[in-house]
Amino acid sequence: MALQVIGAGFGRTGTDSLRTALNMLELGPCHHMHEVMQSDEQRDLWNRKTLGEDIGWDKIYDGFGSAVDWPSAFYWEELMAFYPEAKVILTHRDPESWWRSYERTILQILHQIEASGDLGMAWRILAEGEFGGRHADRDACIARYEENVARTQSVVPSERLFVMELGEGWPRLCDFLGVDVPSEPYPSGNTTNDFRKNLGLDPS
Numbered sequence: 709m710a711l712q713v714i715g716a717g718f719g720r721t722g723t724d725s726l727r728t729a730l731n732m733l734e735l736g737p738c739h740h741m742h743e744v745m746q747s748d749e750q751r752d753l754w755n756r757k758t759l760g761e762d763i764g765w766d767k768i769y770d771g772f773g774s775a776v777d778w779p780s781a782f783y784w785e786e787l788m789a790f791y792p793e794a795k796v797i798l799t800h801r802d803p804e805s806w807w808r809s810y811e812r813t814i815l816q817i818l819h820q821i822e823a824s825g826d827l828g829m830a831w832r833i834l835a836e837g838e839f840g841g842r843h844a845d846r847d848a849c850i851a852r853y854e855e856n857v858a859r860t861q862s863v864v865p866s867e868r869l870f871v872m873e874l875g876e877g878w879p880r881l882c883d884f885l886g887v888d889v890p891s892e893p894y895p896s897g898n899t900t901n902d903f904r905k906n907l908g909l910d911p912s
Contacts, residue, residue: 714776
């Protein structure tokens with residue numbers, strides 16, 4: 709099975725809702741950081757990948773029809789070249805809004821990882837890779853976010869790219885993917901408060 713959809717958007721731009729939506733549209737199973745965290749095999753593959761081992765994408769994505777969120781979003785250009793028929797979805801929100809959500813969720817995980825000293829796959833991809841060691845620097849993170857948006861829009865051919873705003877529903881997405889609009893509402897979940905509750909943090 710080759711990937712049919714590749715997500716280029718950063719975490720905290722609606723990637724979890726998109727994951728559910730793609731599964732509902734039968735374009736999954738959709739790969740997401742959730743799948744990595746819940747699978748010993750996936751954690752091992754990504755750990756080896758981030759340590760420099762040459763693991764083929766087909767092995768990593770065996771059984772998956774789509775991929776969104778990190779770690780995939782860090783490699784979207786490689787994936788786009790490897791799966792030339794796949795469409796690319798850039799999930800997007802206002803940069804300041806993205807930072808506020810990132811700061812209260814993913815950054816808290818990175819702080820916990822740093823404190824533990826167990827600098828594994830997630831640390832290598834996000835703190836070191838995506839943000840170049842400046843994962844807690846607001847201006848640097850926003851600049852990197854905006855750079856990724858601009859890069860995606862300049863590199864991906866228009867016929868392969870869909871920019872999806874946070875909170876957007878089914879119609880344009882389904883039109884882009886060439887599928888019928890489901891009768892069920894577009895999924896919504898993994899809010900900042902939900903994320904913080906799952907981390908055992910104060911949701912307020």
